[in-house]
Structure formats: structure tokens, C-alpha cells
Amino acid sequence: EGDVHISDVDFSFDGMFGAFDQMQLQRGLQIYTEICSACHGLEHVAIRTLGDEGGPALPEDQVFAYAEYYEVFDQALFDGEGDFRPATPADKFPAVTSVGAPDLSLMAKSRAGFHGPAGTGLNQLWYGMGGAEYITAILSGYEEEPECAADANMEGYYNTAFAVGGFPESCVDEEGHNMVLGSWIAMAPPLYDGAIEFNDGHANDIQAMSEDTAAFLMWTAEPKMMARKQAGLTGVIFLAILSVLLYLTNKRLWAPHK
Ligand code: HEM
Numbered sequence: 001e002g003d004v005h006i007s008d009v010d011f012s013f014d015g016m017f018g019a020f021d022q023m024q025l026q027r028g029l030q031i032y033t034e035i036c037s038a039c040h041g042l043e044h045v046a047i048r049t050l051g052d053e054g055g056p057a058l059p060e061d062q063v064f065a066y067a068e069y070y071e072v073f074d075q076a077l078f079d080g081e082g083d084f085r086p087a088t089p090a091d092k093f094p095a096v097t098s099v100g101a102p103d104l105s106l107m108a109k110s111r112a113g114f115h116g117p118a119g120t121g122l123n124q125l126w127y128g129m130g131g132a133e134y135i136t137a138i139l140s141g142y143e144e145e146p147e148c149a150a151d152a153n154m155e156g157y158y159n160t161a162f163a164v165g166g167f168p169e170s171c172v173d174e175e176g177h178n179m180v181l182g183s184w185i186a187m188a189p190p191l192y193d194g195a196i197e198f199n200d201g202h203a204n205d206i207q208a209m210s211e212d213t214a215a216f217l218m219w220t221a222e223p224k225m226m227a228r229k230q231a232g233l234t235g236v237i238f239l240a241i242l243s244v245l246l247y248l249t250n251k252r253l254w255a256p257h258k
Helices: 022-034 047-051 060-067 123-127 131-140 206-221 225-257
Strands: 071-074 083-086 157-159 183-185
Touching (some): 047 060, 131 206
């Protein structure tokens, strides 16, 4: 595996008080729907959760309308023979296996963005695991093939954030180090500047759309993140107050003996 280029992104959900940005999740959903869903499924995500508070929070009628966009196979139809029907909010997003693209439901939790310094992983303490940064970097990390690969006839597309793809011998130096970042990925660049016009008029360059998609996939991977952070914070506040009370109790108990 070679080095990769992954930068920290200032996501709204970072940090102790972080929260998902509802509008950003809605834009990410739109990008997933119009572009990524052609190749990638979200088979662990229930469509009804698009209406959940703390998530994209679509109004109920929009969740119903959205579900109909997908067809699902229903084994119960035709006396058990099964048939396709339009999805309802009770269904999950369909799996997509046609081109061998991985399911994206948990992608933001199954990849880490930060491994440094020097492979110790300590950066994850300051910047978080970086799953969303990883996705952002993959989507915005396509570059012209480096010169060293000119005669290598590589399959796929050169991506500075993808560590595990094909890599030409011609780009490895005498000491065995990769001379360029990243590797070759089978996914063609899915985004281009202006690919989607957003209703909220939000920026639609590659970087902005990459971040929106990554935020949405962070939500699919951890839909209860906000509840988790809130519970954690409540716990910390509770313990802080308890410590003060115990300290005072302790003082009082021992006061007569001092
Ligand atoms: C791989 C995201 C659109 C085909 C991936 C990976 C991610 C991703 C995160 C995995 C990288 C890894 O394994 O670490 C997205 C997003 C898209 C999108 C967010 C929409 C913006 C597409 C489209 C296609 C596609 C439209 C098909 C035309 C693939 C394939 C792989 C892949 C074949 C496997 C690549 C490999 O292992 O070399 N995608 N993708 N993706 N994607 Fe996409």
C-alpha cells in the first residue's frame, strides 16, 4: 500500500457538540440518488429513516414519494413466486450488485481517513476516524495519470486517496517506494463541477458535492450519532455534578474527625 492524500474536513458533525446539517444530508441524498445509486446500494438503510429527526428529516409525504423511486423484489407476491413492486418507506434501499461496487451503507465507518503520524493512528484522537474525510478524498481525489504511468496501460482511474488499487511498477523507485500518491481505482470519477443543481442554491463544485455525499454516508453509517453524543454529554455533566456532591459529602462526613 502506498501513501495517500486525505485532508481533514471541518464537518458539522465533528466534535463533542457536533450535529448533522439537515440541508447537507438532503443534498447528499440527492447526489446518492442521482449518481451513486446507479452502481452502489444502501442495503442496510431503511427508507423510512429519511424522515428521522437528526437525519435528512424529509417530510412524510416526501419519504413516501421517494420510496416509489425504487423497485424491490417482494417474495410474498404472486403466491410466493415473487415479483417486483415499487418500494415503500418500510423497505430498505435496494442492494446494487451489477458492477461489483461495494455497498455504501457502512462505508463511512469501515474506512479510516487518518493513519498517521508514522502509522501510529494517533491523529484519530484529534481529527476523528476520518471515514467521511476518506470518502470526500476518494470522490475529489482523481487526477491526471502521473507521467511515470504513461506507458503502463493501467486499468481504472488514477486516484490520490485510494490506497489498495493497482499500481504500476514504473512508478516504484529503486528503493521500492511509490513515487506518486494513491493508486488506480475501478470507479470512474462520479462527480464533475456542476453535476447537480441544488434547490437551496448551494455550491456544486466537486469538493462541495464530495463533502455533502460524505456527510450523507456518515449519517447512513451512524444514524444515531447525535443521540450518542447527547447521551455522552449528559453523562459527563451528570458525573461532574455527582463528583462535586460526593466531594462535599466526603468533607462533611469527615469534618468531626479532623
Ligand atoms: C468504489 C463511493 C459512484 C462504481 C467506491 C468506494 C466508495 C465509492 C467510497 C470504495 C472505495 C474503497 O473501497 O475504499 C461512491 C460515491 C458515488 C459513487 C459516493 C457517487 C457520488 C459510482 C458510480 C459507479 C461506481 C456511478 C459506477 C459507474 C464503483 C466501483 C468501485 C467503487 C466499481 C470499486 C472500485 C475498486 O475497488 O477499484 N465508490 N461511488 N461508483 N465504486 Fe463508487
